[in-house]
Amino acid sequence: MVGGGQLARMTHEAGIPLGIRFKLLSDTPQDSAAQVVSEVVIGDYRDLDVLRAFAQGCDVVTFDHEHVPAEHLRALEADGVAIRPGVEALLHAQDKGVMRERLSEAGVPCPRHRIVADPEDVARFAAEAGEGDGFPVVLKTVRGGYDGKGVWVVRGVGEAAEPFRAGVPVLAEEMVDFARELAANVVRSPHGQAVAYPVVESIQVDGVCDTVIAPAPGLSEELSGTAQEMALKIAAELGVVGHLAVELFETRDGRLLVNELAMRPHNSGHWTQDGAVTSQFANHVRAVLDLPLGDPRPRAPWTVMTNVLGGDYPDMYGAYLHCMARDPALKIHMYGKDVKPGRKVGHVNTYGDDLADVRERGRHAADYLRGTITE
Amino acid sequence: MVGGGQLARMTHEAGIPLGIRFKLLSDTPQDSAAQVVSEVVIGDYRDLDVLRAFAQGCDVVTFDHEHVPAEHLRALEADGVAIRPGVEALLHAQDKGVMRERLSEAGVPCPRHRIVADPEDVARFAAEAGEGDGFPVVLKTVRGGYDGKGVWVVRGVGEAAEPFRAGVPVLAEEMVDFARELAANVVRSPHGQAVAYPVVESIQVDGVCDTVIAPAPGLSEELSGTAQEMALKIAAELGVVGHLAVELFETRDGRLLVNELAMRPHNSGHWTQDGAVTSQFANHVRAVLDLPLGDPRPRAPWTVMTNVLGGDYPDMYGAYLHCMARDPALKIHMYGKDVKPGRKVGHVNTYGDDLADVRERGRHAADYLRGTITE
Structure with a gap:
């Protein structure tokens, strides 16, 4: 499992009764899961060489988080490593824009949404609601958010600049009642x-x-x-x-x-x-x-x-x-x-x-x- | 925990949700518990120096089995190590003779029993039942048995020699119906x-x-x-x-x-x-x-x-x-x-x-x- 957080810790706990061997790639020996797992590799999941070395000898590689770069996942798949979930599926958990597009295509109901280019585009997205100025609107960076991070509720165009500063595409969504x-x-x-x-x-x-x-x-x-x-x-x-x-x-x-x-x-x-x-x-x-x-x-x-x-x-x-x-x-x-x-x-x-x-x-x-x- | 068997493995599993650090003393890295625990010391539990080094930094030491020599447990207690259960209690799990004596004193009902010196003494113990020759009788070495090992059911004095060969005191017990x-x-x-x-x-x-x-x-x-x-x-x-x-x-x-x-x-x-x-x-x-x-x-x-x-x-x-x-x-x-x-x-x-x-x-x-x- 890649990532030493509590999800890996509890996955190891659940794997013990099955008699499986569990190997962990962790940032530090102090990480939550690294404290309780026998086979721990300390390394950076953003480094493809680290991932490749870690995957050696694993029957299957899975993840504690969504942050491993997609290009590294593709490289591992090309190496023949069994990655589960696979990179095509994981992309939808990594990128909220990709997720929204795919779910909408599949007919799964989502909040009204689209990728926005700048604060003025946010105002246009809001106005498309057809009621008043359409604010508040929810803005999300398409990648890297969790636990409320990377998410903003903006009440007017004047509040809409911040999400664009990270240089990551921004998704606008209706504020669902x-x-x-x-x-x-x-x-x-x-x-x-x-x-x-x-x-x-x-x-x-x-x-x-x-x-x-x-x-x-x-x-x-x-x-x-x-x-x-x-x-x-x-x-x-x-x-x-x-x-x-x-x-x-x-x-x-x-x-x-x-x-x-x-x-x-x-x-x-x-x-x-x-x-x-x-x-x-x-x-x-x-x-x-x-x-x-x-x-x-x-x-x-x-x-x-x-x-x-x-x-x-x-x-x-x-x-x-x-x-x-x-x-x-x-x-x-x-x-x-x-x-x-x-x-x-x-x-x-x-x-x-x-x-x-x-x-x-x-x-x-x-x-x-x-x-x-x-x- | 001293001992790398499945009991230590499952104790570690149960300790993970409490957020405690679990340290293991195991004979080999392949032992059941050593496969899944982060902090493993490989060493022989019969070696007091090994036990002393292992106990360093432990808040409390407990056991996967009863085989740590009592004199080592006493030495650790004298060092100030918290051993749980303590050596006085553990003696009763280590030595079936001590256990029988203590439970009988406390009025806890046990099978009729006594330590026997040799096969002829077994025959005398059997005869004390007051019915026929009193056989079959159960013989147990007072230490070291488990899962039926160290236990014999003998149907006559001719079968009673084997248990004495280990040089460990032998306990005779009535065969309970x-x-x-x-x-x-x-x-x-x-x-x-x-x-x-x-x-x-x-x-x-x-x-x-x-x-x-x-x-x-x-x-x-x-x-x-x-x-x-x-x-x-x-x-x-x-x-x-x-x-x-x-x-x-x-x-x-x-x-x-x-x-x-x-x-x-x-x-x-x-x-x-x-x-x-x-x-x-x-x-x-x-x-x-x-x-x-x-x-x-x-x-x-x-x-x-x-x-x-x-x-x-x-x-x-x-x-x-x-x-x-x-x-x-x-x-x-x-x-x-x-x-x-x-x-x-x-x-x-x-x-x-x-x-x-x-x-x-x-x-x-x-x-x-x-x-x-x-x-």
Whole structure:
């Protein structure tokens, strides 16, 4: 796996029971996954020679993030390395412009969008809405964003200059009047077998995922089925191998629009570690090895994932005493990362029959681990 | 953790979500746990200098097996190393004679037993039963046995010479007329907090654990409570820290007798990985770090663990295609070990509402992985 973040850490954890050998390409020995994996190569994923040497002896190469340059992925594929997902699929997770174009062609509903050239072009895009000046508009650099980075909500042409400064193409999108955000997680194997997890609700705070509720409360069977079918269709159309997260807007008038794609285990699927028969990490491993996929069904009526962000306390382990004693069924997943304010350093999963209770337990633990509350 | 076997492998897996650093002392880099752990020291656990160097920088040292010499453990304790369980407790898992003496003193019911000096003494021990010649009798070397090794059933004085050849004291025990074998698994922290898992039935084949059923079918609430109380009492009396497995005979006349003790995660607790809120491995880690213990309750009406023994096929991974496709809810746990006939190389967990179905799924998968069946 290329990339030493928490996704690689948890993928290794999920691979141990399968008896597979897991090799990691990590920036530093201190990276989250590098702390727990036996075979670690330290190197820069932007260096093709490093990637080539790393791929030697691997049956299959997969990714913790979308940042490996496409030209390097193509070179590895030309070398005969099995890359999963493949470069053609990954391009859609790397470049939001390519993704929007392809999904629109395939008839998948997306927010109104187009690539814009400059602030004046943003104003024209906004005016095309046909209502008032059309602002606010969402601007995104087509590459390199995550967790709200690389995304701007602009309320007029005067605010539209910043996104163009990076020199990366800018995508303009309508500001969707959404009721909430959902995520449809599916896993697809090279054989074309696919499984769909229950559709979840994802609650963001300041552009960062805060809470995921599985299944999405009150979601109709029809809309849930539509979301799963959209994700399965996207996976098949794009030839995705492995885990695919499709982030969706549920609009106030009851439509689903695709927001983002991720072709790797995803924050919206962390609840599966304790809440599904087979976790997204285990199924990602099975998919990239072309093994039959595991049962994605939930194990409890409700499972809630709550992210733990870095707070003021550099050492969160003191909080374990309180959190574990208060809630013996709490499932803690920490990433071994240094605490920095706002950084995702772990998550907790809670599950049970009573959603309000399950949410409260997760909220309390996450806030206590962060240091926001102390009792 | 000292010892690179599958118990260390699965303990590491369970420790990853807690964000702890796990250091391993392993005989070879090919050992089961050494394949998946980042910080591995290769060395001989019988060498005190090796142990001392390994313990440097560890907050706590725990064990994958009972074979570290007691004098080395005492030396480490004298150095100020936190050893959990401590040497006084571990002695009872290392030496069956010491264990029997201590449990009998504490009023814990055990099979009739005493240390015997030679074959003639075995005959005297047998005759003390007061019925016929008293044979068969069970002889055990007090140290070094596992999985049926170091245990003999002798039917007369003529068969009683072999156990004395190792030069280790020999314990004679009555041959218990048992209805079945049970195991009571508990975990105890230095604080004295303890949790008890549901009592399980353990089915042995040729002296090796084959199947574990959780909870033990048809076990009365009274006997289940008695077994849990016995295990909790033993853990407290002996000052155990970490996981304690108490293997029990359920006699045909409805009594419980202690067979063996293990002070570490144990084969009879592997079902907890997929069948309990908190696995034995996670709770062992929490206990040795003196953290509050996790909920030991079951997540399904029935969970069955079936061991996978090495068979004729050196590569079992081909069997994954069939096993995973046939049963998407199957939980496979392989140890990364070379296949040798009869060697424990993995286990599978199955769970559900219908015990017969859950057992069949486990049996089929284990037999297929071993190569005993091919369809």
